[in-house]
């Protein structure tokens with residue numbers, strides 16, 4: 001019997017960010033392994049014209065929840081969607097809902113955040129810092145609370161190269177930042193942002209660091225732990241391999257590579273790609289929830305959920321396998337044949353951008369205009385290159401994360417829990433994982449049917465022929481122009497032609513002698 005699964009049985013669990021990538025997988029695993037848990041409260045807001053209930057139904061009807069519905073047929077009765085908006089100072093939770101949450105909650109998983117790198121500092125502080133502070137305040141009023149698990153990121157201290165499982169102080173106190181956001185206007189906040197975030201690459205990682213400080217300062221008597229995942233990728237094993245549902249992190253770049261838009265990326269192929277499957281993050285998070293509640297460690301423990309310490313993979317290897325899979329099982333209607341390379345210097349990058357990204361986009365838009373259609377490729381390319389520029393920071397550096405707490409936790413689990421809540425990535429086969437990831441992107445993000453693979457392959461063959469034809473035509477035109485203008489080129493051309501003629505005559509003569 002799994003001790004962790006037994007722990008969550010009969011419990012009332014509060015999850016923020018349950019509609020997000022990580023939150024959904026967390027909820028799925030909880031229902032699948034502890035179907036007799038009491039209730040999962042999810043703090044959520046209506047979105048894209050959908051009510052809370054419609055959003056819940058959509059999640060439950062997705063492929064991700066197919067197994068859950070078999071194990072826990074009354075799953076919809078066990079989800080209680082509570083209206084909340086973490087952008088509001090009081091979180092916009094009604095009095096009645098608040099009362100219920102305060103009196104019933106046993107465990108809190110705080111996953112909600114803005115993960116956009118370029119969000120305004122004001123918005124990022126509101127969500128990643130102030131909302132965390134408010135939730136901690138709520139948690140301190142929950143008499144039945146056994147554990148509060150805060151999801152941070154392994155990159156919250158990415159301004160350091162070696163990162164330990166400790167909270168590093170921020171140059172400016174989070175409380176001061178929160179206060180200043182109350183009275184500074186947007187223009188000033190924007191102006192001081194680079195000065196505040198210093199050597200953090202973006203507002204996301206900076207505010208996640210501030211969020212950790214808040215947890216540290218406001219933990220009081222709460223049983224708190226922090227989980228720091230690195231780059232969260234598609235599922236490795238559970239509930240099935242390759243599930244992914246948003247374009248964040250590598251997923252969007254996998255699409256761009258497979259569709260032939262992205263041809264080069266400024267990155268170090270030997271830098272460590274610290275990817276971690278989302279189901280591994282969830283297993284560790286649930287184990288941390290159990291350990292924190294049952295063993296009640298004296299201080300706030302931080303757990304690095306990273307792969308490089310146990311089973312490192314490099315961006316070069318990852319890029320190679322992405323391409324190999326896109327060749328074997330291509331995406332439909334690719335713009336060009338998938339080919340992408342890592343470049344390490346600025347001049348090569350600019351050359352690649354001009355020749356491999358902008359030129360084809362401009363030519364294609366010209367073709368669309370000439371055929372009476374709306375041009376769209378340069379706009380798309382612009383957006384892609386902007387995305388690439390914000391992700392580049394993470395593909396050009398390697399970090400070392402110590403994993404003592406994570407290893408300690410692994411050793412504390414029973415053999416059954418090590419199996420059911422496996423977070424040991426030493427068993428992960430990267431090539432297999434990346435192949436499943438790319439297939440998952442194809443199936444669950446692009447919604448492409450595997451029946452379309454032969455047609456997609458045929459399309460790639462057509463693109464290859466167009467490519468050869470285009471290059472040959474380009475070469476002939478360039479050569480023709482050169483011959484017309486340069487005596488030396490004409491001489492070289494005559495020399496090549498006469499050489500070819502001599503070779504042909506020689507082979508003819510030797511074959512007639514043999515006969």
Ligand SMILES: CCCCCCCCCCCCCCCC(=O)SCCNC(=O)CCNC(=O)[C@H](O)C(C)(C)COP(=O)(O)OP(=O)(O)OC[C@H]1O[C@@H](n2cnc3c(N)ncnc32)[C@H](O)[C@@H]1OP(=O)(O)O
Nearest residue numbers: 115116117118153231247248249250252253319340387394
């Ligand atoms: C060999 C080659 C492979 C190698 C492969 C290397 C991968 C190397 C990854 C490193 C990754 C580190 C990750 C740290 C790990 C965390 O801790 S953070 C968690 C991950 N967070 C993210 O990835 C957020 C990244 N996204 C952003 O910050 C913002 O969306 C951007 C990219 C700055 C754009 O912001 P914006 O200009 O305000 O526009 P936004 O409305 O957000 O998006 C515009 C469009 O771009 C699309 N888009 C957004 N993100 C992406 C994306 N990642 N890709 C494509 N399209 C995207 C949106 O879907 C949207 O499309 P439409 O819906 O309009 O059609």
Ligand SMILES: NC(=O)C1=CN([C@@H]2O[C@H](COP(=O)(O)OP(=O)(O)OC[C@H]3O[C@@H](n4cnc5c(N)ncnc54)[C@H](OP(=O)(O)O)[C@@H]3O)[C@@H](O)[C@H]2O)C=CC1
Nearest residue numbers: 017018019020021022085086087111112113153229231232
């Ligand atoms: N993805 C990654 O690579 C990594 C993620 N992490 C961390 O993991 C956690 C989850 O990330 P992930 O699932 O990928 O992110 P997503 O962007 O997929 O999900 C974010 C969640 O936060 C919710 N949320 C955002 N704003 C509000 C708001 N104002 N009120 C209520 N809810 C809100 C979203 O709700 P809605 O659906 O309504 O928008 C969504 O459920 C985050 O804390 C992130 O920092 C850490 C390392 C890497």
